[in-house]
Amino acid sequence: MGPQDLRMRGMKTGESSGPPSATTFVRAWLAPSTVRRALAVAAVVGTVLIAINHGDLILRGGAPPVWKIVLTYFVPYAVSSWSSAATVADG
Helix, strand or coil, X not given: CCHHHHHHHHCCCCCCCCCCCHHHHHHHHHCHHHHHHHHHHHHHHHHHHHHHHHHHHHHCCXXXXXXXXXXXXXXXXXXXXXXXXXXXXXX
């Protein structure tokens, strides 16, 4: 199910453009295309942020705490998936 499918399901013919429904947003947020895109963004952006924020520690043979690594990848995933879902839900 792609973004066009979700847009079509969210709007009925002749319906005015009001605020998007929570159901439309959640469907868009969990759509495979949204998840794939967000995972790709998180992989690239998260890796760059790890290198910037923890590169010196890693080069010295250390490792940042696991929770920092998880958050570093989660934040770009969350931003990307949220913005994709919001765009689809807004139509």
